[in-house]
Amino acid sequence: xxxxxxxxxxxxxxxxxxxxxxxxxxxxxxxxxxxxxxxxxxxxxxxxxxxxxxxxxxxxxxxxxxxxxxxxxxxxxxxxxxxxxxxxxxxxxxxxxxxxxxxxxxxxxxxxxxxxxxxxxxxxxxxxxxxxxxxxxxxxxxxxxxxxxxxxxxxxxxxxxxxxxxxxxxxxxxxxxxxxxxxxxxxxxxxxxxxxxxxxxxxxxxxxxxxxxxxxxxxxxxxxxxxxxxxxxxxxxxxxxxxxxxxxxxxxxxxxxxxxxxxxxxxxxxxxxxxxxxxxxxxxxxxxxxxxxxxxxxxxxxxxxxxxxxxxxxxxxxxxxxxxxxxxxxxxxxxxxxxxxxxxxxxxxxxxxxxxxxxxxxxxxxxxxxxxxxxxxxxxxxxxxxxxxxxxxxxxxxxx
Amino acid sequence: xxxxxxxxxxxxxxxxxxxxxxxxxxxxxxxxxxxxxxxxxxxxxxxxxxxxxxxxxxxxxxxxxxxxxxxxxxxxxxxxxxxxxxxxxxxxxxxxxxxxxxxxxxxxxxxxxxxxxxxxxxxxxxxxxxxxxxxxxxxxxxxxxxxxxxxxxxxxxxxxxxxxxxxxxxxxxxxxxxxxxxxxxxxxxxxxxxxxxxxxxxxxxxxxxxxxxxxxxxxxxxxxxxxxxxxxxxxxxxxxxxxxxxxxxxxxxxxxxxxxxxxxxxxxxxxxxxxxxxxxxxxxxxxxxxxxxxxxxxxxxxxxxxxxxxxxxxxxxxxxxxxxxxxxxxxxxxxxxxxxxxxxxxxxxxxxxxxxxxxxxxxxxxxxxxxxxxxxxxxxxxxxxxxxxxxx
Numbered sequence: 001x002x003x004x005x006x007x008x009x010x011x012x013x014x015x016x017x018x019x020x021x022x023x024x025x026x027x028x029x030x031x032x033x034x035x036x037x038x039x040x041x042x043x044x045x046x047x048x049x050x051x052x053x054x055x056x057x058x059x060x061x062x063x064x065x066x067x068x069x070x071x072x073x074x075x076x077x078x079x080x081x082x083x084x085x086x087x088x089x090x091x092x093x094x095x096x097x098x099x100x101x102x103x104x105x106x107x108x109x110x111x112x113x114x115x116x117x118x119x120x121x122x123x124x125x126x127x128x129x130x131x132x133x134x135x136x137x138x139x140x141x142x143x144x145x146x147x148x149x150x151x152x153x154x155x156x157x158x159x160x161x162x163x164x165x166x167x168x169x170x171x172x173x174x175x176x177x178x179x180x181x182x183x184x185x186x187x188x189x190x191x192x193x194x195x196x197x198x199x200x201x202x203x204x205x206x207x208x209x210x211x212x213x214x215x216x217x218x219x220x221x222x223x224x225x226x227x228x229x230x231x232x233x234x235x236x237x238x239x240x241x242x243x244x245x246x247x248x249x250x251x252x253x254x255x256x257x258x259x260x261x262x263x264x265x266x267x268x269x270x271x272x273x274x275x276x277x278x279x280x281x282x283x284x285x286x287x288x289x290x291x292x293x294x295x296x297x298x299x300x301x302x303x304x305x306x307x308x309x310x311x312x313x314x315x316x317x318x319x320x321x322x323x324x325x326x327x328x329x330x331x332x333x334x335x336x337x338x339x340x341x342x343x344x345x346x347x348x349x350x351x352x353x354x355x356x357x358x359x360x361x362x363x364x365x366x367x368x369x370x371x372x373x374x375x376x377x378x379x380x381x382x383x384x385x386x387x388x389x390x391x392x393x394x395x396x397x398x399x400x
Numbered sequence: 401x402x403x404x405x406x407x408x409x410x411x412x413x414x415x416x417x418x419x420x421x422x423x424x425x426x427x428x429x430x431x432x433x434x435x436x437x438x439x440x441x442x443x444x445x446x447x448x449x450x451x452x453x454x455x456x457x458x459x460x461x462x463x464x465x466x467x468x469x470x471x472x473x474x475x476x477x478x479x480x481x482x483x484x485x486x487x488x489x490x491x492x493x494x495x496x497x498x499x500x501x502x503x504x505x506x507x508x509x510x511x512x513x514x515x516x517x518x519x520x521x522x523x524x525x526x527x528x529x530x531x532x533x534x535x536x537x538x539x540x541x542x543x544x545x546x547x548x549x550x551x552x553x554x555x556x557x558x559x560x561x562x563x564x565x566x567x568x569x570x571x572x573x574x575x576x577x578x579x580x581x582x583x584x585x586x587x588x589x590x591x592x593x594x595x596x597x598x599x600x601x602x603x604x605x606x607x608x609x610x611x612x613x614x615x616x617x618x619x620x621x622x623x624x625x626x627x628x629x630x631x632x633x634x635x636x637x638x639x640x641x642x643x644x645x646x647x648x649x650x651x652x653x654x655x656x657x658x659x660x661x662x663x664x665x666x667x668x669x670x671x672x673x674x675x676x677x678x679x680x681x682x683x684x685x686x687x688x689x690x691x692x693x694x695x696x697x698x699x700x701x702x703x704x705x706x707x708x709x710x711x712x713x714x715x716x717x718x719x720x721x722x723x724x725x726x727x728x729x730x731x732x733x734x735x736x737x738x739x740x741x742x743x744x745x746x747x748x749x750x751x752x753x754x755x756x757x758x759x760x761x762x763x764x765x766x767x768x769x770x771x772x773x774x775x776x777x778x779x780x781x782x783x784x785x786x787x788x789x790x791x792x
Contacts, residue, residue: 058483059490076556077496079685083781084554084693086497093556106490120557120685124678253416320416328423 047073047121049095050208051129052341054117055137056109063103063117063129067095068208073125079118080107098210109134138337148271148333155270155289156263156329161322162290163297170298171305178305180383182367185302186360187387188295189255193356195391196262197221199269200349206342216343217350224261224354228254232362245307247366249317251359252304256321258355259296260328265349267332272345274337288397295390296325303363496694496783498555505551505567507695511669514574514654515540527565539580540626542573546589546614546636546649553676553686554693554783561648561676562589562636568691569672569716570651573634575626577658583622587614593644594620596637597653598755600627608637629657630738631712631757633672646677646684646718648691654712654738661741665710665761667703673725673752673774673784675717682719687774687784696772696786705767705790711760712738715752717779724751725760726775727788732762749775764790 048069055062061080067073074094078087088104095101109115115134119127138144173181200220204213232250270289300321304311311317335344368375509518516528529541544564551561551568564570575581587593592615594607601624606612614620636649652670674691675684686693703709715723726749733743734750738759750758764770773785 059486074556076498077554079782082778083494084496084783086493086495106486106493108487108490118685120554120678122556122558124553124557124559124676124685126679126685257419324420 047071047123047125048209049073049075049119049121049127051117051119051127052100052208054115054129054131056134057137057139059106059108061105061107061109061115061117063105063119065095065101065103065119065127066208066210067097067099067101068210070097072096074122075101075103075119076122077120078103078105079120080105080109081116082118111135144337145334148337149330151270151274152267152327152330152333155293155333156267157323157326159290159293160259160297160300160326161319163294163299164301164318164322166298167301167305167318170301173305176379179367179377180379180386181302181305182363183380183383184387184390185255185299186363187384187389188299188391189258189356189360189363189387190384191388191391192259192262192296192299193353193360196265196349196353196356199265200346200353203269203342203345203349207346211343213342213346216346220347220350221354224258224351225358228355228358243310245310248303248307249311251363252300252317252321253324254355254359254362255300255303256324258352258359259299259325260352261348261355262352263293263296263325264328264332265345265352267329267334268336268345268348269332271333271336271338288394291397292391292394295394297322300325494781495697496554499698500552500555500692500695502552502558505691507690507692508699508701510567510569510572510690511671511701512667514572514652514670515542516571527571533580537578537580538576539582540573540575542571542581542583543586544570544583544595545586546593548589551648551691553678553688553691557678557686559648559676559678559686562591562593562644563648564595564651568648568650569674570634570649572652572654572670574654574656576656577626577629579626581622581624581626584619585614585622586619587616590616591644592616592638593636593649594638595622595634597622597624597634598632599624599653599655601625606637613638626655628739629655630735631655631714631759632737633714633716633755633757635716642682642718645716646675648674648676650674650716652712652714657741662761663708666707668710668712669701670712671714671725673713673715673717673723675720675779675782675784677719684717684719685782687717687779687782689784689786693783694785700769700787700789702789702791703764705764705792707763709762709764711762712757713750713752713760714757715754717754720776720779722751722753722776723779723784724749724775726750726773727760727762728771729766729768730762730764730770732760735759735761764788766790767792 046069048067048071050066050068051063052066053064065075072094075087075089076093078085085105085107090102092101103119105117111134113134115131117129117131121127138147170181197217200217201214204217207213301318304314304318332348364375367380512518515530516524519527527543531539531541533539547563547566549561549563549566550558551563553559561568573581573583583595585595592613594612594614596607597605605622605624607620607622612620632653632655634651634653636644638644650672652672654670671689672691673687673689675687676691677683678685688695690696713725717723728748731746731748734745734747735741736744736758738757743761750760752758767790770788770790771785772788773780
């Protein structure tokens with residue numbers, strides 16, 4: 001009895017490892033004896049390099065270059081605005097695949113001007129980066145720290161807390177109007193979800209190809225959806241007995257979390273765009289973001305309007321939710337401003353989108369109570385569309 | 401009821417706290433190591449040094465430093481010595497970096513080389529032969545071959561060129577008016593090539609029609625009389641022409657007048673203004689005179705004060721409609737195309753379209769370093785700039 005079990009186990013292991021073993025042998029043979037003359041590359045080497053980040057300090061420009069091609073790249077010369085300029089490169093001028101390098105150039109750049117940087121490889125291949133508006137890149141100091149913290153507070157925390165102030169009004173809504181409110185929330189969420197997705201996709205374009213941005217997006221998105229679904233499934237038996245108000249509270253937090261992640265991504269994008277001079281953060285733009293994000297506060301409180309009486313310390317919960325949704329903007333803005341990487345932007349925006357879609361689906365599911373067609377009442381559809389339109393309309397305030 | 405509420409509160413508080421902690425921890429874990437590294441990196445130290453250098457008070461904090469920088473910029477006042485030091489550093493960095501490593505084309509030697517006069521007698525005989533025809537005329541025979549070759553056009557930047565005799569520009573062909581020129585041309589390259597001369601010749605020697613194309617491995621002999629006198633050029637005329645020219649198939653062809661009444665020059669220099677499109681987007685990345693960007697800036701051309709210098713200047717730049725030659729601190733006689741013995745202009749700048757050329761006669765009145773460059777500043781800063789070093 002035991003021996004057969006052992007044999008079975010052995011079989012299992014052998015059957016699992018055999019293909020791996022064969023693959024290793026194949027690779028060995030391939031590398032050792034050559035690919036039988038077929039796959040020898042006859043085209044010239046494809047050099048690919050990517051300028052990931054440009055930092056400006058007085059009379060000085062620093063570039064971060066990433067080799068995302070299959071071949072080593074040697075940077076032979078550097079052009080700034082169509083003129084050759086000497087440069088300094090840490091360690092070697094040759095970057096191996098997936099290697100990152102830093103290039104220092106002393107150049108009399110002009111504040112507020114367009115700057116174009118071109119790298120020329122040994123083989124004459126050029127890699128370009130254009131900066132629309134050159135400005136001094138923030139370094140670690142209190143002034144910029146303050147700037148980005150305030151930016152995060154204005155864009156994230158204040159609007160969400162303002163949105164929460166609608167609670168007294170919203171809780172008075174009854175019956176159809178409550179359903180209208182829930183639908184409106186779903187509308188807001190769906191719009192926000194698509195917004196986060198499209199921002200994430202937009203950032204993929206600014207990633208080196210080797211990073212496979214769409215992969216990061218898919219992983220982030222599904223990670224959020226599946227994690228949240230698994231958590232709610234595993235805790236189902238626990239929450240069931242606690243009643244509807246408990247469910248509402250969880251929704252509130254989930255929405256806040258989803259919006260928080262979205263705002264983290266948004267903060268990253270704003271912070272970095274500000275730091276690299278892609279946008280000028282005028283007060284109008286900040287105000288636009290504020291008004292736009294007030295709707296996020298509404299989305300958080302909507303599911304709680306019926307449950308508030310059963311939940312103790314309700315005000316505390318509201319504040320916590322507001323902070324959960326808003327504070328990530330500060331973190332995002334700080335990180336984006338000082339050490340931005342588009343990878344983080346893509347990832348967090350995708351997670352945010354996943355979380356938002358997940359909670360939107362949860363609310364719909366709850367509204368349907370098993371009968372899916374029943375949710376398509378005129379009230380609900382109008383509420384949903386109103387939610388979309390509010391987001392769309394306030395979006396005009398953010399013409400960055 | 402109250403009990404349940406409190407229970408819920410308690411239960412939810414802990415996970416919430418944990419959530420905040422986890423998110424906070426993750427974020428710091430993700431971003432802090434980078435920043436710590438950035439603070440210690442040589443680049444950060446360098447930036448710090450720059451900030452310090454710039455600030456009038458070296459003990460001031462970074463933010464005050466940057467603020468005073470902005471104040472300066474806003475007031476347009478750049479008299480601060482620290483800022484001037486930075487500006488000077490940036491100004492000094494203009495130009496290319498590194499040194500030319502390939503030895504096979506000597507741009508300095510090219511200036512004074514024609515009819516392979518740079519080669520030892522034995523080697524020269526294989527490529528150039530001078531003899532007398534029965535009618536008393538001089539016959540000049542050349543052996544020219546087309547060849548694909550990688551050439552260095554800026555330090556560390558290599559261009560897959562098509563060449564005549566392995567060099568860009570091609571070896572200079574020079575004859576006297578009325579001489580017989582015979583060119584034994586062999587195509588050792590990979591595309592059909594020709595040699596199309598600017599000059600007066602029979603249509604069958606024009607090297608421009610499809611039937612004139614010399615295919616890889618094939619040969620052709622061009623023969624014609626050297627006329628008219630002046631500074632001319634030859635280039636490949638296979639199609640696509642702009643490709644065959646921009647890849648490097650061109651050279652200087654000089655015909656000296658039989659009876660030259662001008663003063664004999666003390667020094668003669670051949671200069672071909674050319675450019676290279678290294679990424680093949682039909683825009684040039686590198687401009688030069690005689691192929692190597694900034695070569696004569698790194699290695700100034702040495703001449704003597706008051707001596708007569710004759711420059712044979714040719715423009716072959718592809719993709720840009722105009723090019724020019726400007727010489728500092730002196731004026732010169734310009735003989736357009738070199739076909740008359742009287743100068744057309746006394747000037748310090750010559751503008752040329754592709755294929756245009758001129759003879760320039762110049763003397764330097766003072767010793768010192770004198771810049772010459774295209775007065776298309778764009779070309780200048782992309783390599784077309786050099787110096788004359790005038791000595792007593």
